[in-house]
Amino acid sequence: MNPEKTRLHILRDKSDLSAKAKTGVSLHCHTEYSKEMLDFVPHYADKLPIIASFWHREQKNYREREGRDVDFTTSFWSPPLAPKDIFDIEEAQIKELNLSPLVSITDHDSIQATLEVNQLAPESDAPLSMEWTVPFEYGFFHVGVHNLPKDRAEELTTTLLEFTFNEANHNDAKLTEMFAMLNEIPGVLVVLNHPLWDIEIVGKQRHRELLDMFIARHVKWIHAFEVNGFRSWSENKGTIDLAESIGMPLVTGGDRHGCKPNTVLNITNAKTFAEFADEVRTDKHSEVVLMPAYEQPLHSRQLESFAEILSHYPHFRAGRQKWFQRVHFDNGDGGGPRPLTEYGWVRGGPLWLRIAVWVLGVSGSPVMRPLFRAARKKKDRLPRIASPAPLPARRDDDSVIELTSDPVG
Numbered sequence: 001m002n003p004e005k006t007r008l009h010i011l012r013d014k015s016d017l018s019a020k021a022k023t024g025v026s027l028h029c030h031t032e033y034s035k036e037m038l039d040f041v042p043h044y045a046d047k048l049p050i051i052a053s054f055w056h057r058e059q060k061n062y063r064e065r066e067g068r069d070v071d072f073t074t075s076f077w078s079p080p081l082a083p084k085d086i087f088d089i090e091e092a093q094i095k096e097l098n099l100s101p102l103v104s105i106t107d108h109d110s111i112q113a114t115l116e117v118n119q120l121a122p123e124s125d126a127p128l129s130m131e132w133t134v135p136f137e138y139g140f141f142h143v144g145v146h147n148l149p150k151d152r153a154e155e156l157t158t159t160l161l162e163f164t165f166n167e168a169n170h171n172d173a174k175l176t177e178m179f180a181m182l183n184e185i186p187g188v189l190v191v192l193n194h195p196l197w198d199i200e201i202v203g204k205q206r207h208r209e210l211l212d213m214f215i216a217r218h219v220k221w222i223h224a225f226e227v228n229g230f231r232s233w234s235e236n237k238g239t240i241d242l243a244e245s246i247g248m249p250l251v252t253g254g255d256r257h258g259c260k261p262n263t264v265l266n267i268t269n270a271k272t273f274a275e276f277a278d279e280v281r282t283d284k285h286s287e288v289v290l291m292p293a294y295e296q297p298l299h300s301r302q303l304e305s306f307a308e309i310l311s312h313y314p315h316f317r318a319g320r321q322k323w324f325q326r327v328h329f330d331n332g333d334g335g336g337p338r339p340l341t342e343y344g345w346v347r348g349g350p351l352w353l354r355i356a357v358w359v360l361g362v363s364g365s366p367v368m369r370p371l372f373r374a375a376r377k378k379k380d381r382l383p384r385i386a387s388p389a390p391l392p393a394r395r396d397d398d399s400v401i402e403l404t405s406d407p408v409g
Helices: 041-045 052-066 083-096 111-119 153-165 172-183 206-220 234-245 273-281 297-309 351-363 366-374
Strands: 006-010 023-027 100-104 126-135 139-148 189-192 226-228 251-252 264-268 286-290 328-329 407-409
Touching: 023 111, 023 273, 041 052, 041 328, 052 100, 052 328, 052 351, 083 100, 100 139, 126 153, 139 153, 139 206, 139 273, 139 297, 153 172, 172 189, 172 206, 172 366, 189 251, 189 273, 226 234, 234 251, 251 264, 251 366, 264 273, 264 407, 286 351, 297 351, 297 366
Parallel strands: 006 286, 023 100, 189 226, 226 251
Antiparallel strands: 006 407, 023 264, 126 139, 139 189, 264 286
């Protein structure tokens, strides 16, 4: 890793970092306003033992009843927590490190959550941000757009989403125009989220070909690549290597959808988000911290998150308490996506699905972590030994020179 661009630190336990930095930055969180598409369901349902046979039977029954296949491309689910809950959880984790918090929520193609946080807690001065879906060639990428100017945020969001959802705009010239527009705004941070993730499910090789094309044409508009809290260490290491090869700084993105705080953070001496963005954009420097929870096996954490997403929350407002109220399905009748409860789901669907949800909950419990730890591939285990390379000095006396845990080269 090029220390002039990014320094990576691994926290083995939560520490007081106030002597090392002034501010902790949490990026990439999802709230109830985030529409998470369900088009991945057929791909994974076909691969799950036992579940696959029930899934195929349900598909057959639906086809015979409706005269068409199930279409998940317009259906979605939403994470359980409200924006202020997410914001408070992220702030609390950063304050435990004795740092001042900056929290940037990025729901899919929406700034509604960040607008709500600022309305409920004006003193928070939360950046107006979103995870922007960028169609590109035969796939798409997710781009974190952080800290839109408050007086233009809604107008800019409308412009960006007009590109996303209007196929006539899907060309390089228009995309360059969008990126150039963002790049001209001081304080805005543009991050390529989880760049190596085959999110389109086109295959790793085709995705890498797509990524290479995207980098060749548009990387000059990207300010940083993301080290993602819900991707494996081997994939994040690949992102680190890619960023180093082209001189790109890195920032973190927790990508949380459940109830636990982000497992990755940035630390900085910047006091505002605009200052942090300038540090990445202009100085091309970033301090990345992997929190202790990131060391836990990824599959265990993913299942734990799924269990939280599928849990029952009786204290939530009406219509958000049960998971099947938070899943919206479009049956093609022209009424658009509607909660599963409007299709007669009052107990959580067929028995086999309720059992599968229960199994997910058990699999995601902490008692199962030792099994996932034992099965984890060696390449996905975090390094225990710090790089022997000397740490570079920074420009100010209060800069982050070292952490109590291991810096990794």
